[in-house]
Amino acid sequence: MVLRLRERADLWSLLMPPTIWALHFLFCYLVAAVTCARLGGVTLTKPNPGASFASLESFQPWVIGGTAVALALIAISAWQAWRHSGFGLEDPPHDAATPEDRQRFLGYATLLLSALSFVSVIFIALPAFLILDCR
Amino acid sequence: MTIVLGFSAPRPLRGLGAAGLALILAGCSGRQSALDPAGHEARVVGDLFWWMLIASVVIWALVMAFSFYASHRRGEPWSSRAAARVILICGAILPTLLLAILLVFGLRLMPMLRAPGEELRIAVEGQQFWWRVTYELPDGTRVSSANEVRLPRGRRTEFVLTAQDVIHSFWVPPLAGKMDLIPGMTNRLVLEPERTGRFRGACAEFCGASHALMALDIEVMEPDAFEAWLQSRRTPPAPPRTEDGAALFLANGCGACHTVAGTEAAGRVGPDLTLLSERPSIAAGILPNNTDNLVSFIRNTRDIKPGARMPSFAMLSPEQAASIAHWLLTPRSGTAGTRRADATP
Numbered sequence: 001m002v003l004r005l006r007e008r009a010d011l012w013s014l015l016m017p018p019t020i021w022a023l024h025f026l027f028c029y030l031v032a033a034v035t036c037a038r039l040g041g042v043t044l045t046k047p048n049p050g051a052s053f054a055s056l057e058s059f060q061p062w063v064i065g066g067t068a069v070a071l072a073l074i075a076i077s078a079w080q081a082w083r084h085s086g087f088g089l090e091d092p093p094h095d096a097a098t099p100e101d102r103q104r105f106l107g108y109a110t111l112l113l114s115a116l117s118f119v120s121v122i123f124i125a126l127p128a129f130l131i132l133d134c135r
Numbered sequence: 136m137t138i139v140l141g142f143s144a145p146r147p148l149r150g151l152g153a154a155g156l157a158l159i160l161a162g163c164s165g166r167q168s169a170l171d172p173a174g175h176e177a178r179v180v181g182d183l184f185w186w187m188l189i190a191s192v193v194i195w196a197l198v199m200a201f202s203f204y205a206s207h208r209r210g211e212p213w214s215s216r217a218a219a220r221v222i223l224i225c226g227a228i229l230p231t232l233l234l235a236i237l238l239v240f241g242l243r244l245m246p247m248l249r250a251p252g253e254e255l256r257i258a259v260e261g262q263q264f265w266w267r268v269t270y271e272l273p274d275g276t277r278v279s280s281a282n283e284v285r286l287p288r289g290r291r292t293e294f295v296l297t298a299q300d301v302i303h304s305f306w307v308p309p310l311a312g313k314m315d316l317i318p319g320m321t322n323r324l325v326l327e328p329e330r331t332g333r334f335r336g337a338c339a340e341f342c343g344a345s346h347a348l349m350a351l352d353i354e355v356m357e358p359d360a361f362e363a364w365l366q367s368r369r370t371p372p373a374p375p376r377t378e379d380g381a382a383l384f385l386a387n388g389c390g391a392c393h394t395v396a397g398t399e400a401a402g403r404v405g406p407d408l409t410l411l412s413e414r415p416s417i418a419a420g421i422l423p424n425n426t427d428n429l430v431s432f433i434r435n436t437r438d439i440k441p442g443a444r445m446p447s448f449a450m451l452s453p454e455q456a457a458s459i460a461h462w463l464l465t466p467r468s469g470t471a472g473t474r475r476a477d478a479t480p
């Protein structure tokens with residue numbers, strides 16, 4: 001319902017990019033936790049009792065998939081926000097008390113939030129490719 | 136100095152400034168400074184710190200220059216399109232790129248610092264307000280000590296960190312970052328010292344009244360010397376039994392809490408005192424190790440270390456306490472001289 005492309009901007013369309021960011025964050029941490037718990041790999045004997053050296057490689061395709069979906073949804077949201085803001089033809093601050101300016105303001109704010117969420121989703125996915133085991 | 140102060144200060148102020156700067160710089164080196172690294176992790180983190188500091192200063196100077204330019208320029212204002220471009224590049228794209236570089240650098244560092252240790256492991260248990268230290272040799276032999284850790288240079292030694300009562304934190308700034316000691320949990324830290332020397336560690340998590348009095352001595356030795364020392368401690372040296380101190384120690388119940396190998400004293404509540412004569416300090420790194428300080432600590436324990444579990448033995452006469460202290464600090468047979476603070480300048 002929230003994902004449906006909208007003719008007009010509203011609070012739902014404004015909340016979409018950060019919501020996708022939060023869900024992607026949750027997804028990455030859950031998949032990493034489940035992967036490490038299932039693979040186990042906790043050594044109980046010396047020389048490293050308690051340490052888990054299970055490889056996280058099997059978890060990378062999940063992160064790639066989840067990140068691709070999240071980035072695509074954010075891109076769609078940004079494109080929609082670009083449309084709501086009037087394709088950048090009008091300069092901000094869009095602070096007149098008119099329905100048109102309200103639309104442009106919501107669209108522009110959503111566009112900026114989309115950029116922030118896009119970068120954050122990439123930052124959240126990065127550890128999966130730089131930290132390669134469950135330690 | 137005038138450069139640092141930014142104006143030409145009167146002569147007394149200059150002297151004050153110079154003294155202040157010397158004081159600040161003195162804090163950058165020494166046995167408890169992360170800015171004077173002696174270990175692999177501390178060096179890597181120290182390099183990262185300097186890079187970030189230099190980059191921050193450059194960025195700060197650029198921002199200041201921009202604001203000076205903006206407040207002092209005359210003539211036509213910029214077009215809003217040009218201003219928007221500057222904001223986009225300097226306010227969004229550049230910070231994002233810099234953060235990405237820092238993030239990748241930091242994430243690449245983490246697995247490297249968590250690489251497993253080599254053969255020797257040292258168990259450190261934090262208690263209010265001291266450290267129980269046990270060297271666990273690969274063949275299963277254990278060597279007990281307290282408040283002092285010796286390490287071989289150039290080896291990765293793994294620390295197994297636990298706590299008995301509350302949360303403590305094990306921090307030897309010249310060697311590595313800190314790691315918490317948490318009751319019911321086992322944490323690990325690997326130290327890889329790169330040069331020999333004496334360093335000071337500290338508890339870095341508030342743990343009670345004497346938190347600030349919970350330090351420990353670290354001595355990094357050449358691998359051969361360390362190996363020889365550890366081998367010589369596999370069988371605890373016999374204490375000298377000829378003195379009254381031993382009898383007083385046992386008669387006053389000290390053995391209920393303290394262990395002195397070779398005697399009936401086998402308590403596990405307080406620090407193992409077998410190798411006390413070798414340690415550079417007493418009372419967990421807070422007093423130089425000499426007879427006077429030990430006498431004073433035995434008789435006024437809770438004045439020196441508020442909240443300590445050991446009661447003050449004020450009922451002992453100074454002579455009796457001195458007798459115990461003398462016995463505890465007599466070098467054990469087989470130890471190659473003392474390492475007490477009063478024996479070195």
